[in-house]
Amino acid sequence: MKSTLFVTALLASLSVHATTYQGSSFEQVWKQIKSDSYSELPQNKISFRSLYGFLESRIRDSAERTLSDRSDLLPQFQKLAHPNGVCLAGTWEITEENPYGGYYKKGSKGLIIARASTAMSATKQGKNRAFGFAGKIFPTLNEGQTVPTSNFFLVDDLGGTKAPHYTGVEMLNEPAISTTTTVVFNLLYALKLAATFGKADSNPNMRQLYEVSYIGETQKNKVRTPKWMKVGATPGQTIDEADFRDELSIDNNGGELSFDISVASTQDDEGNKNWSKIGTIRFTDSAASNSCDHRLHFHHPKWKSNLKH
Numbered sequence: 001m002k003s004t005l006f007v008t009a010l011l012a013s014l015s016v017h018a019t020t021y022q023g024s025s026f027e028q029v030w031k032q033i034k035s036d037s038y039s040e041l042p043q044n045k046i047s048f049r050s051l052y053g054f055l056e057s058r059i060r061d062s063a064e065r066t067l068s069d070r071s072d073l074l075p076q077f078q079k080l081a082h083p084n085g086v087c088l089a090g091t092w093e094i095t096e097e098n099p100y101g102g103y104y105k106k107g108s109k110g111l112i113i114a115r116a117s118t119a120m121s122a123t124k125q126g127k128n129r130a131f132g133f134a135g136k137i138f139p140t141l142n143e144g145q146t147v148p149t150s151n152f153f154l155v156d157d158l159g160g161t162k163a164p165h166y167t168g169v170e171m172l173n174e175p176a177i178s179t180t181t182t183v184v185f186n187l188l189y190a191l192k193l194a195a196t197f198g199k200a201d202s203n204p205n206m207r208q209l210y211e212v213s214y215i216g217e218t219q220k221n222k223v224r225t226p227k228w229m230k231v232g233a234t235p236g237q238t239i240d241e242a243d244f245r246d247e248l249s250i251d252n253n254g255g256e257l258s259f260d261i262s263v264a265s266t267q268d269d270e271g272n273k274n275w276s277k278i279g280t281i282r283f284t285d286s287a288a289s290n291s292c293d294h295r296l297h298f299h300h301p302k303w304k305s306n307l308k309h
Contacts, residue, residue: 021070026089026111027143029072029136029296033087033113036290041245044083044293045121070299072136072149077294082132085117086245087292088257090283092137098263098278101223102215103137103150111138112281115296116166116248119155124242128160131244133171133231134298135281139215150211151298154231166244167233167257174206174228211301226263227309228273231281234258250286257283265309 079085092112094104103110112135119130133154140147154171156163163169213225237257241247250257259281264273 021148023146023148024072024138025144025146026113026138026140028146029113030089030143030285032073033089033289033291033296034285034287038288038290041123041243041288042084042293043121043123044079046080046083067300067302069297070148071297073291073295074297075295076290077297079293081119082115082117083121083293084123084245085115085132085293086248086286086288087296088114088116088248088250088283089285089287090281091141092135092261092279092281094261094279096276096278098276099224100213100226100263101217102213103139104213104226104263104278106278108139108215108279110140111143112136113138113296114281114283115292115298116244118244119158119160122160123244125164126162128162129244130158130160131156131163131166131169131171135231136296136298137212137215149299150215151301152209152212152229153207153298153300154229165238165240166247167238170230170232172228172230173209208301208304208307210304210307211299221306221308223308224265225307225309227265228263230262230264230273230275231259232262234260234280245288248286249288250283255284257286259283 090112092103092108092110094106094108097106098104102108114133114135117132117134119132122129135152135154137150137152138145138147139150152173154173155175156169156171158175158177161169208225209227209229210220210223210225213223214220217223237253239247239252241249241252246252248257260277261279261281262275262277264275267273
């Protein structure tokens, strides 16, 4: 079940179009995301029927593309597992010494666009919500510079919880699973999605972090990559909004919202990880929009068995 549900929670971007990746500028991507903001927040639903019949081969092909197509923006497409989200823009900064490479190194600072979302369909308090955080790092502070981006994927609990606030949970690249009615209700959906996506990815249980640790590195075989990453809102920022998209609106948060970055590579016998806080993500703009939900694309890194932790 763990493998099945992780695929469902993290498969946020299946495309219907493949292009040759040339990199993107922060300015280009964020301008598109802001261009078609919603006047009223939609309640997008997952589609069980879309996994069957003549669409099945398209979904299988899309699962392959989401692991190989590095495009940051795609033509209109449907997200199969995380249909409702809000996009956030700001900076990624590492301030503490650590043994890891790329943009985990102390002093690394770049632009970032993230999409906060919920798995399946629930967006409001009182329902089981599995919060997701997909990050897209632009390794530059020049908003107009075209650069290859690096992506990462985090979830708090694959089964969903009744946590009242997005800013009250921590999201990991290997999240927990709670057995809830939401999990049982969506099990058939998860099984079918896993069958298609699992053929494209040898290990869907965990999203590795090497795209971030490899930024700017020429000898990648010598680079250390954290095994786990955790992102959670800096304490003291919670506001009470029923819909998580309103909760994360920068306008509703006084113009800024920050999240702490923590990493680890070892754990004790009980599974407690040796977390070290190494930096901060600061968001200064947000948008709930059609392009955030239907055009922004996050490339999923393929599994590597030879990473150095």
